[in-house]
Amino acid sequence: MIKDDDLKEIKPKPATCSASPEHVSSGLPIPKVMRICTFSPDDWEDFIEEWSTSLSGAYAKVRRFGGPGDLGVDIAGFTSERGFQGDWDNYQCKRYDHPLRPSDIWVEIGKIVYYSYKKEYLPPRRHFFVASQGISTSLEQLLNKPDTLKAKARENWKKHCQMGIATTEGIPLTGNLEVHFNAFDFSIFSSKSHVELIEGHSTTGYHAVRFGGGLPPRPDPGKPPETPAKTESRYIRQLLDAYGDQLGAAMTDPVALDAHAPIKRDFLRQRERFYHAESLRNFARDTVPEGTFAALQNEVCHGVIDICEGHHQDGFERMRATLTQAASLSLTANPLSSVTKKQDCQGICHQLANDDRLTWVPNDG
Template sequence: MTASWKNINKPSSPTTAVTAAQVANGPVIPPQQRLLTYSPDEWEGFVEEWAYYCLPAKYKYVQRFSGAGDMGIDIAGFADDKRLKGVWDNYQCKHYDHALRPGDVWVEFGKVIWYSYSGEYAAPRHYYFVAPRGAGTSLSRLLANAAKLREELIANWDKHVKDEITGTQAVPLDATLRAYVDAFDFSIFDAKTALQLVDDHRATPVHTARFGGGLPARPASEKPPQEVAATESRYVTQLLGAYGEHTGSIVTHPSALSVPKLKDHFRRQREAFYEAESLRVFARDSVPPGTFESLLDDIHGGVIDTHDANHADGYEKVCAVTKAARDMQITANALITCTNPKDRDGICHQLANEDRLRWTRS
């Protein structure tokens, strides 16, 4: 007897419709879960990115050390030009399949002790262990008790530290080094969690590029001031010239616009320009550098043929070019999900402000 597949229990179907993004990319993986899949090198790259974008007020420079001879430094944040000889913080990156244990990092304590004792660098102001699964209970307790941490490091020195600091020599805890350990400030040691890093990183312009999940909500744009600002003078001058071509009269100031249709058009164009300016600011804070400039280039490339065609006058040219911008199909740029028709009109005027487009025939 042939079995019928229809009699086999089917898995339950999704309760909501599948989106195009889900079909293309699969389910969204939370950032903390995604970090667990990173290689150690990718993890260091993420921590470097976090320090660079999230701590700009804290550091003058952020530098990644990698390879042999890094002296126990992974990511360093320098507060002044003296770098390793000045005020700096170390972010020691660990990517294991478990929360960090004391046995995982005894040698790291030893390295910062030895290399600062040897004069290779000044002792860091802060020293953070950074691991996607964080510090385990035993290590967290030691990090919270500087005296106990010193005591345990000394007890573990011969077994876990002495022969692991360098590949060329053993580092016994002799009397002078022991005196340095006794005086060393063990309160500099702490740990950062992946949750802390992700929460900070969420506010950076590179977060969505790394983790996906869509752009944040875009705030409302500013309304144009009553008087034309210096930042918009170039495209406004061109617009007034275009209106002059249309009416056959010289228009040197918006107050000289007597035709209601043109007055309303001018108001809409200024609103569109400020809308596009708000998109520029939003892009600066929400997407990687160059994304907004790429959108300008896309729109410029899409309207330039219309721009260069013959038009009865400058006003007709403006109308034709902005319509071409609104009608364009743009699918690749990350900002396209949060743009509107006004943005496209405004971008045309941003291009005119840069003299990449001209509204008058001459």
């Protein structure tokens, strides 16, 4: 019979962090390491593709392989243009419903030994196991003991590798293959933890979109160089045409603006805005997925094009009206919206003018 002493008052644990509006709307955040474990097969594949881009700085090139003919290679990082005939690293990415066990890797080790013996490639410099549910303690211990790993691989060859490496023939560990196996350096085999994956992924432009947490602080934009760069030539030409259209005199180069102080000040402001937008473009390249900044440009273009193509007294007034409209846009749908300033929107107009997507002095008037 249940006694009163067996019954305890319900007392949930106190919150370990301060509650916020985000918690009320979305619940407590799930740690990134735990979130990886919940990835669907498609999400895991997407995550690995994104994470792979973080390897590019360490290698001459990084390539993804797949399919039945992958020869045990998943993601290869090549240190030179020699590819598989030079130094290279292999990242074997697995998705199981359990942490990776020794029984999961024997055939993968067998493939590397066998196909390097067949001279399909030189043995990799390093071979990392990457798993959606992490690495089991028993496997991690084996990977830290190369001699034991080699002995266990030999013991498991017949069961896992002999008929598992190739579907068309059995591959016994005998003869020259055994000689190659005996000489093979098993210290190349190791693993990547979820923490290491997250650290690498955090350096890519996909991290904030996949895991949230906001964008990193945006650096202040640099000041425009005194002498315009070649990349500025088209939008500056459009600016000079707009000024000349109002003044009724051709402006051949920026020096011609020195005689018109208000116009010269405006010119300097427009260049600052252009460089604001350029700094946002550079920031986007490192923090959000490819195409995000181009989508922002398109949104600005759609937001101002009707004003730009409307009737205006001259090219300068057309430009001013377009920039005023750009500064009033509410760009809440783009991932960059939290770090986009009015100057950026106005500078994007000059980027669009640089690409002739906006024109201050149309040919028809």
